Structure formats: structure tokens, C-alpha cells
Amino acid sequence: AQTVTQSQPEMSVQEAETVTLSCTYDTSENNYYLFWYKQPPSRQMILVIRQEAYKQQNATENRFSVNFQKAAKSFSLKISDSQLGDTAMYFCAFRHTSGTYKYIFGTGTRLKVLA
Amino acid sequence: NAGVTQTPKFQVLKTGQSMTLQCAQDMNHEYMSWYRQDPGMGLRLIHYSVGAGITDQGEVPNGYNVSRSTTEDFPLRLLSAAPSQTSVYFCASSTGGDNSPLHFGNGTRLTVT
Numbered sequence: 001a002q003t004v005t006q007s008q009p010e011m012s013v014q015e016a017e018t019v020t021l022s023c024t025y026d027t028s029e030n031n032y033y034l035f036w037y038k039q040p041p042s043r044q045m046i047l048v049i050r051q052e053a054y055k056q057q058n059a060t061e062n063r064f065s066v067n068f069q070k071a072a073k074s075f076s077l078k079i080s081d082s083q084l085g086d087t088a089m090y091f092c093a094f095r096h097t098s099g100t101y102k103y104i105f106g107t108g109t110r111l112k113v114l115a
Numbered sequence: 116n117a118g119v120t121q122t123p124k125f126q127v128l129k130t131g132q133s134m135t136l137q138c139a140q141d142m143n144h145e146y147m148s149w150y151r152q153d154p155g156m157g158l159r160l161i162h163y164s165v166g167a168g169i170t171d172q173g174e175v176p177n178g179y180n181v182s183r184s185t186t187e188d189f190p191l192r193l194l195s196a197a198p199s200q201t202s203v204y205f206c207a208s209s210t211g212g213d214n215s216p217l218h219f220g221n222g223t224r225l226t227v228t
Binding site (some may be wrong): 052 | 146148150155156157158159160163165173203205207211213216217219
């Protein structure tokens with residue numbers, strides 16, 4: 001069964017600094033999709049970024065980028081120029097490419113941006 | 116577009132009571148799912164559906180039932196509530212396409228006393 005591990009329950013970063021959240025996963029599949037979601041205190045779940053496993057190029061969305069290491073099964077999220085609004089829980093998620101369409105989530109990392 | 120609509124936002128039940136959490140989406144998504152979120156546990160999949168008339172179990176299905184009679188609706192039923200079902204519940208949907216993300220409802224906070 002696929003598993004997703006986020007080993008950092010909590011992190012903090014100074015405003016305007018850069019922070020990296022780690023995520024590892026376990027799968028026997030070659031093709032799959034990875035996502036990072038943000039959950040601010042409002043409880044809303046917001047898509048931050050996504051990555052297709054068959055693409056070697058790392059995905060970027062403005063201040064958010066990923067470091068995707070397929071062989072190591074690692075999918076870390078880098079937030080540059082951190083802002084107070086980035087304070088949130090961040091969840092890493094894995095999705096099969098076929099069959100069940102199940103999305104498997106990690107346990108989350110609580111990020112606090114300090115003024 | 117309303118997106119994914121969950122009702123109610125909050126609910127308190129007594130042990131043994133039953134209830135249904137409602138979920139509706141207006142995006143014509145084939146895939147719908149229910150998750151529960153507990154501190155330190157992340158989001159755990161309860162049940163999911165890949166289309167009308169098709170449902171399957173996720174990681175933590177015990178104590179919950181689902182049905183999918185239409186593309187739009189995917190209610191979650193608690194048959195006999197237990198304190199262990201105190202949680203925040205999320206409904207989510209997607210097109211089912213390869214890299215399509217999940218679209219989430221705003222969640223339901225359920226407390227079972």
C-alpha cells in the first residue's frame with residue numbers, strides 16, 4: 001500500500017526567509033501524481049502545487065516550488081520569501097494514475113511564519 | 116460556481132445517534148470522497164466513489180456508510196455515533212483525470228458525546 005510520510009510535525013520561519021517542508025512516499029508504481037495542499041486556520045483546503053512523476057522538471061508556482069527526487073521518493077516543498085499568510089498546515093498527497101483514483105495524505109506539517 | 120458544498124458545518128451528537136453528512140458538487144466531477152481529519156493523523160480516507168452507483172472503502176470505513184445515486188451527491192451516514200468518530204470531516208471531489216486535484220468542501224466539525 002502507498003504511504004506518505006511528513007516527518008516534521010511543526011516548523012517555524014521568519015518572515016521573508018525560505019523554508020523547506022519534507023515529504024517522502026512509498027510506492028511500487030512508476031507513474032503517479034503528487035500534491036501539496038495548504039490548510040490555513042479557516043480550515044479550507046487549498047491546492048498549492050502539483051507534480052507529475054513522469055516529468056523531471058520540478059513544478060513551481062510563484063513563491064512555491066518543489067524538489068522532486070523520484071529515485072529517493074522525496075517531494076519537498078520550498079516556500080520562498082515567506083509571508084504571514086503562509087501560516088498554515090501543509091499536507092503532502094499522493095495519487096495513483098489508474099484504477100482507484102485514491103488520494104493518500106501525509107500527517108501534515110504545521111508551519112508558523114514569524115513577524 | 117458553488118464548488119463542493121458540505122452541510123452542516125457543526126454538529127453535536129450523543130452516542131448511539133445516527134446522522135447524515137451531506138455533500139454536493141456542481142462541477143460534474145466523477146470522483147468523490149470523504150476524509151476525516153484528526154490531530155496528528157492527517158486526512159484519512161473513509162469512502163470514495165468513482166461514479167454514480169459505484170462506491171468503495173478507504174482506510175477507515177467502519178461505522179460509516181455511503182451511497183452515490185447521482186453524480187452530484189455523496190452523503191456520508193453515521194449509523195450509531197461513537198465518541199471515536201469525533202473529528203472534522205471533509206468531502207472532496209475531482210474530475211478523475213490524471214493530474215486533477217481534489218476540490219474540498221469547507222468541512223464539518225462533529226462532536227460525539
